Amino acid sequence: MSTFLGIxxxxxxxxxxxxxxxxxxxxxxxxxxxxxxxxPAAARQALQNTQLRRxxxxxxxxxxxxxxxxxxxxxxxxxxxxxxxxIKTDVMARLPELLEELExxxxxxxxxxxxxxxxxxxxxxxxxxxxxxGADEVVKVKSMATQEIGLNEALAAEGIAAHExxxxxLIVQLADDMPSHILVPAIHRNxxxxxxxxxxxxxxxxxxxxxxxxxxxxxxxxxxRRKFLSAKVAISGAxxxxxxxxxxxxxxxxxxxxxxxTLPETLITVMGIEKIVPTYTDLEVFLQLLPRSSTGERMNPxxxxxxxxxxxxxxxxxxxxxxxxxxxxxxxxxxGRAALHCIRCSACLNVxxxxxxxxxxxxxxxxxxxxxxxxxxxxTKGSGGLGGHGDPNASLPYASTLCGACxxxxxxxxxxxxxxxxxxxxxxxxxxxxxxxxxxxAMKAASFVMSDARRFELAEKAxxxxxxxxxxxxxxxxLPPPASAWTRSRDLPAPAEQTFRDxxxxxxxxxxxxxxxxxxxxxxxxxxxxxxxxxxxxxx
Amino acid sequence: MRIALAAxxxxxxxxxxxxxxxxxLLERLGHEVHVPDGQACCGQMHVNTGYMAEAVPVVRNxxxxxxxxxxxxxxxxxxxxxxxxxxxxxxxxxxxxxxxLDALGARAEAVAAKTYELSELLVDVLGVTDVGxxxxxxxxxxxxxxxxxxxxxxxxxxxxxxxxxxIDLAELPGAESCCGFxxxxxxxNAETSTAMLADKMTSVKSTGAEVLTAxxxxxxxxxxxxxxxxxxxVRTLHLAEVLASTRDTPPAAATTGSxxxxxxxxxxx
Numbered sequence: 001m002s003t004f005l006g007i008x009x010x011x012x013x014x015x016x017x018x019x020x021x022x023x024x025x026x027x028x029x030x031x032x033x034x035x036x037x038x039x040p041a042a043a044r045q046a047l048q049n050t051q052l053r054r055x056x057x058x059x060x061x062x063x064x065x066x067x068x069x070x071x072x073x074x075x076x077x078x079x080x081x082x083x084x085x086x087i088k089t090d091v092m093a094r095l096p097e098l099l100e101e102l103e104x105x106x107x108x109x110x111x112x113x114x115x116x117x118x119x120x121x122x123x124x125x126x127x128x129x130x131x132x133x134g135a136d137e138v139v140k141v142k143s144m145a146t147q148e149i150g151l152n153e154a155l156a157a158e159g160i161a162a163h164e165x166x167x168x169x170l171i172v173q174l175a176d177d178m179p180s181h182i183l184v185p186a187i188h189r190n191x192x193x194x195x196x197x198x199x200x201x202x203x204x205x206x207x208x209x210x211x212x213x214x215x216x217x218x219x220x221x222x223x224x225r226r227k228f229l230s231a232k233v234a235i236s237g238a239x240x241x242x243x244x245x246x247x248x249x250x251x252x253x254x255x256x257x258x259x260x261x262t263l264p265e266t267l268i269t270v271m272g273i274e275k276i277v278p279t280y281t282d283l284e285v286f287l288q289l290l291p292r293s294s295t296g297e298r299m300n301p302x303x304x305x306x307x308x309x310x311x312x313x314x315x316x317x318x319x320x321x322x323x324x325x326x327x328x329x330x331x332x333x334x335x336g337r338a339a340l341h342c343i344r345c346s347a348c349l350n351v352x353x354x355x356x357x358x359x360x361x362x363x364x365x366x367x368x369x370x371x372x373x374x375x376x377x378x379x380t381k382g383s384g385g386l387g388g389h390g391d392p393n394a395s396l397p398y399a400s401t402l403c404g405a406c407x408x409x410x411x412x413x414x415x416x417x418x419x420x421x422x423x424x425x426x427x428x429x430x431x432x433x434x435x436x437x438x439x440x441x442a443m444k445a446a447s448f449v450m451s452d453a454r455r456f457e458l459a460e461k462a463x464x465x466x467x468x469x470x471x472x473x474x475x476x477x478x479l480p481p482p483a484s485a486w487t488r489s490r491d492l493p494a495p496a497e498q499t500f501r502d503x504x505x506x507x508x509x510x511x512x513x514x515x516x517x518x519x520x521x522x523x524x525x526x527x528x529x530x531x532x533x534x535x536x537x538x539x540x
Numbered sequence: 541m542r543i544a545l546a547a548x549x550x551x552x553x554x555x556x557x558x559x560x561x562x563x564x565l566l567e568r569l570g571h572e573v574h575v576p577d578g579q580a581c582c583g584q585m586h587v588n589t590g591y592m593a594e595a596v597p598v599v600r601n602x603x604x605x606x607x608x609x610x611x612x613x614x615x616x617x618x619x620x621x622x623x624x625x626x627x628x629x630x631x632x633x634x635x636x637x638x639x640x641l642d643a644l645g646a647r648a649e650a651v652a653a654k655t656y657e658l659s660e661l662l663v664d665v666l667g668v669t670d671v672g673x674x675x676x677x678x679x680x681x682x683x684x685x686x687x688x689x690x691x692x693x694x695x696x697x698x699x700x701x702x703x704x705x706x707i708d709l710a711e712l713p714g715a716e717s718c719c720g721f722x723x724x725x726x727x728x729n730a731e732t733s734t735a736m737l738a739d740k741m742t743s744v745k746s747t748g749a750e751v752l753t754a755x756x757x758x759x760x761x762x763x764x765x766x767x768x769x770x771x772x773x774v775r776t777l778h779l780a781e782v783l784a785s786t787r788d789t790p791p792a793a794a795t796t797g798s799x800x801x802x803x804x805x806x807x808x809x
Contacts, residue, residue, distance in 0.1 A: 353718045354736070405716075
């Protein structure tokens with residue numbers, strides 16, 4: 001992380017897309033898991049984009065309602081979630097043996113397995129495979145793993161053109177944009193913007209293209225069909241890799257993935273090592289959980305499963321690249337490892353009130369939203385993403401009100417709020433020992449005060465001074481920093497004239513004498529407190 | 541029943557009307573309320589901001605103050621806050637164990653097992669939904685996130701409110717959306733917090749309610765602070781204040797927004 005005068009520089013911007021950046025200001029970053037400013041600053045920018053706010057509010061509320069409807073009709077949904085969680089916990093507990101089992105079974109069925117420690121290794125393996133086939137273009141199935149490693153950019157640097165074939169990924173790619181959602185990467189675009197992008201960047205669209213969804217889809221279909229028929233190599237991710245059979249799985253809605261998985265001669269799949277499931281029957285659980293959670297469909301339109309190579313049917317060469325890229329670091333963390341249970345359904349994004357307001361780009365990672373806030377810092381912790389001084393990713397665990405909506409919908413029951421809190425603690429602990437921060441000093445002081453009733457009471461008396469700030473209306477509307485962050489948009493009531501504690505001691509008369517002197521200690525001051533404390537006046 | 545009240549730190553210093561109303565309500569229902577003197581705070585702010593080490597002494601103080609419930613000195617502990625109850629129930633044990641204090645953690649969990657949020661205490665423990673309240677106003681209810689998703693209080697607060705005589709209860713659109721408070725989130729991500737608050741205020745305004753109620757003074761401080769800033773003409777009252785209200789003892793005078801102004805309702809005493 002580079003700094004200038006101790007201030008983190010804005011993160012790598014990579015190559016500028018085009019001089020005038022017609023479709024937005026999110027060029028491809030050098031680090032797909034770390035770009036832009038820290039979350040509060042990036043969110044502040046995003047909040048000003050009224051089109052984005054409207055697009056997101058509409059899209060997330062639509063998908064939330066769809067999900068709620070189809071989840072509500074499954075009587076054993078909670079049992080399915082428990083099963084999904086249990087399977088993933090089991091996988092994490094014996095990941096090495098399951099990966100070796102997967103490797104054996106893929107190899108036995110004619111596939112080739114590659115192991116990649118990080119993004120560079122994975123990109124190198126894929127680029128070499130493509131070049132060895134003499135290809136200079138590939139078609140791609142939508143994949144988060146290849147987004148995470150910046151595969152398209154790495155291939156471009158080797159003279160290989162990667163064509164995204166998922167409609168939304170295509171929109172993002174044509175606009176030289178970054179995805180802002182795990183499932184719906186172009187969720188921040190509306191159809192008028194998409195029409196403009198197609199007209200300007202697709203090259204082979206009718207000039208009278210309208211923004212009617214069907215017309216847009218037909219234009220993309222014609223454009224993509226030519227790519228499918230010419231490409232010799234396809235690259236995919238995988239939703240699941242089945243250890244006991246060596247079967248890989250991709251679930252999708254459009255069928256473009258199916259084209260990629262069946263038409264080209266060579267298929268290269270990049271899969272995060274956590275995507276494994278032990279047995280074929282485990283798919284039963286996840287193929288119910290995933291579509292209902294992600295697109296709000298009972299069943300996704302296309303489920304493709306393939307096992308090695310089948311002579312005369314589909315790709316005749318299959319490579320599986322198993323990607324670590326920080327995952328074993330996450331696995332080593334007893335609390336944080338549950339983030340690896342994620343099946344990338346994006347339900348947590350759709351229900352998150354923070355994501356709904358700021359969108360995906362504010363998270364500065366290809367993994368936005370609540371899951372991104374726990375996954376990105378952990379995946380990048382080797383490079384300071386969790387508590388590295390000034391690392392923008394260290395701001396992500398705070399990008400939540402801990403409202404719990406994410407945990408409630410997670411199909412594999414990842415307790416995201418608890419992990420966020422734990423990561424905050426890691427971040428705080430990592431910063432200990434340096435110069436004390438304002439927050440640190442305040443929290444230490446508050447701990448001293450709030451761990452003792454007498455000290456707390458003294459502080460309450462001091463807080464009473466706040467009444468002077470409030471004035472006769474009892475309302476505080478301006479405070480100096482950092483409290484100004486509150487009063488910029490919210491009033492603050494003045495501290496009460498009489499604390500509850502004081503009222504209880506001086507005015508409350510218990511119906512019966514308390515059984516234990518501890519309840520009302522002997523140090524109770526004589527009654528007759530502040531006469532001005534009673535707003536209803538002199539009843540007494 | 542002998543019930544110990546955890547007034548909460550914010551209830552003690554900023555919103556004493558909520559714990560006072562809790563006392564009034566429980567005594568009206570015939571229960572004996574105790575206020576352990578050693579109490580200060582549950583530690584939630586420290587935990588949720590990541591200051592776990594600093595949270596330990598705060599948690600220890602809370603556990604010590606309320607430990608007599610384990611010896612039968614009181615039958616239960618009540619907290620007029622969903623998020624403080626949530627922190628007591630789901631975080632205190634973890635905080636202690638994380639610091640290697642297993643015995644304290646076990647004690648915290650034992651105290652937590654006898655600790656209830658107000659609507660839980662009323663409906664689940666005391667078995668009442670009609671508390672004999674009278675509140676002839678148009679009211680809308682915001683289910684705070686931790687009541688809803690950490691404690692799963694469900695419709696208990698609404699059942700209590702529906703039984704209030706004279707109340708005109710209006711459904712809050714998008715009720716389950718967070719108001720944007722989130723403790724220090726409101727400061728660390730003030731703009732995002734404000735964007736969420738704006739939508740919540742729009743929903744509240746759309747109901748035509750004159751009173752917004754909830755089970756957490758902190759969330760009410762946030763929404764009420766926003767409503768006060770725009771002079772929305774909607775005041776905030778803690779659920780306890782609505783439930784404690786009777787023909788003889790209405791709650792605080794009708795000042796808009798959320799105000800720490802104390803109004804003693806105990807005129808009968």
